[in-house]
Amino acid sequence: MGSSSAIFNGNSRYASDFQSVIDRTVAIASLPISQLNNEKDKLTNQSTALSAIDDKFTSLENAVAAIQNSLGRSSFEVTVTDDSVASATVGDGAMEGTYSIEVTDLGAYTTTLTADSGPLKVTDPSKQNISAQTSFTLTVGTTKYDITPQQNTLNSLAGAINATAGADVRATIVNVGPASAPDYRLSLQSTKLGDLGIQLSDGTDLQTEQVRGSTARYKVNGASNEAESGSRTVTIAPGLTVSLLAKSPAGAATSITLIRKSSAASDALASFVTAYNAAVDEVDKHRGQGAGALNGTPIVNDLSRTLGEMTDYVASGDRISSLASLGIEFDRTGKLSFNALTFMAADLDDSAGVLNFLGSSTSNGFLNTATNALKALRDPVDGTIPTTLTSIQNQISTEDRLISDNQDRVDQLKQQLQEQMAASDALIAGLEQQYTYLNGMFQTMLANASQYQ
Structure with a gap:
């Protein structure tokens, strides 16, 4: 994109006038560009402001999720008597x-071991196997599995059994002989409890049952x-x-006691209040006197409405029916405040009621209302904030294109004016030279004529 400023260098006495004509014409032609730049700046400021708001609502969304997590597994203390x-x-x-x-x-797990007689004796499982055969049948209960080791060694046989999907059998190799006379055997054990037979065969049964499962x-x-x-x-x-x-x-039974700690939920609610107030502050920057870039746009009302939906949630008919029951209330400044003692008292008095009011993000209660409200704002596909940001960015791109097109036209106009003014200036400069020449001749003639009078 070229520049709209023009420096005209002429030779006639009217060169500065020509420059003024160029400057004035270019300035008038550039007015739409100034308007487009102003609109682009406005849109850019809106995008920056909305991104800042999005950060606050992301923190609020995370705070709501943290409340859900505080009611989960990490919030329980477990005591086992034995x-x-x-x-x-x-x-x-x-x-x-x-x-x-x-x-x-x-x-018990069914366990078998290579039989004392029948199978080959193995002193080196990396080189020898319990059978000369290259394929085997593993029977687990009434189900049979074909086993084909990559090598005819006990190590490879054990590996092939362990790689058999669905067999629920674990193969290991054990040495039942002394160090001076190793006797390596294949041990097979079911991975599930139950009355289940296990056998490995090469045509002849190779295993002896050691333990019958139950x-x-x-x-x-x-x-x-x-x-x-x-x-x-x-x-x-x-x-x-x-x-x-x-x-x-x-x-004698063993007792297992689960007690949910109030502190985890209390901390999460305190963080929620902080994140909520930060979101309110960010939205309020675009209201009233000295309002920010989003003042007057529909999204400000959408954001405020979402914040209101969250704090207005009421569970009718329950003792714990509102956030106030948990110690969360608006103070004199219009901000949320949290009284941890009120929450702990409510939790001790009616823990089930607290859980029922809070609910979960996926089913019911306050958490479900808050999660859905924030999702409507922040869903990456059709959430209000992402779609608005995308719309603003598209408008900025349109403004950039219009600015570029208009600038090209202004640059072309400037070039044409310079060429036209240069031609006019050259013509006038030529006439000025002729005038100077003729005037000089005339003055000379007058001077010569006066000498003969």
Whole structure:
């Protein structure tokens, strides 16, 4: 894009006048460019302002997510009365309470070992195998699997078994002989508890059963019936997983107590209040006297409406029915404030009510309302903020194109004016030279004539 300023260098006495004509004409022609630049500056300022607002609402969105996380697994304290019998892990969906488990049978994994007679003796598993055959059949229960090792060695055979998908068998190599006379054998063990036979064959059975598997058995919360499991890791309640470590003493159940810590949720609510107030402050920059670049645009009202939807949420019919019940209220300046003591008192008095009011981001409650409201603003595909930013950027691109097109026309006009003025100046300069020449001749003639009078 060229420059609109023009420096005209002429030879006639009217050169400066020609320059003035060029400057004035170019200035008038450039007025639309000035208007376009002003509009572009306005749009750029709006884009910058909206990006700053987006940062605040991103922080607010993260703060809402943090409240959800504070109610999850990390918020619970777990106490197990006998950690030699069981350990507990908390997941999403867990609820406060005391649970009990009595392990009546820890269960067993079926285990087999290469038979004493029949299979070949192996002293070096990297070079020898328990059979001269190159293909085998692994039978697990009633299911058969074809096993073809890459090499005819015990190491390769064990690797091929371990690579068999769905067999649920783990192969290891053990030395049952002394160091002076190694005797390496293949040990096969099921990865699931239960009454399940395991055999490896090359046409002849190669394994001898050492342990017959059985399922784990346990009782939950004093139930008379026993539950069975093919794993020593069991889920006894939503979000509560227990690892069975040992058989319980007869008739003695192990208690597992889950207590949700109020501090995690309290800290998350305090952070939410801070992020909310920061978002309000950023939006308010574009209202009233000395308002910012977004003053008068629809998005300011959209942002304010979203903030209002979040704090106006009410759960009708419940004791914990509003943010005020959790200690979150507007102060005299119109900003949110948080009273941690009020929240802790509400949580101690009606923990279930607090959880019910807050709900979750995906189903109901305050968190669902806040999450959906913020998503409507910040969704990358059709959120109000991203689509508005994209629209502004498109308008800026349009302004740039119009500025460039107009500048090209002004530059072309300037070039034409310079050429026209140069031609006019040259013509006038020629006439001035002729005038000077003729005037000189005339003056000479007058001087000569006066000498003869």
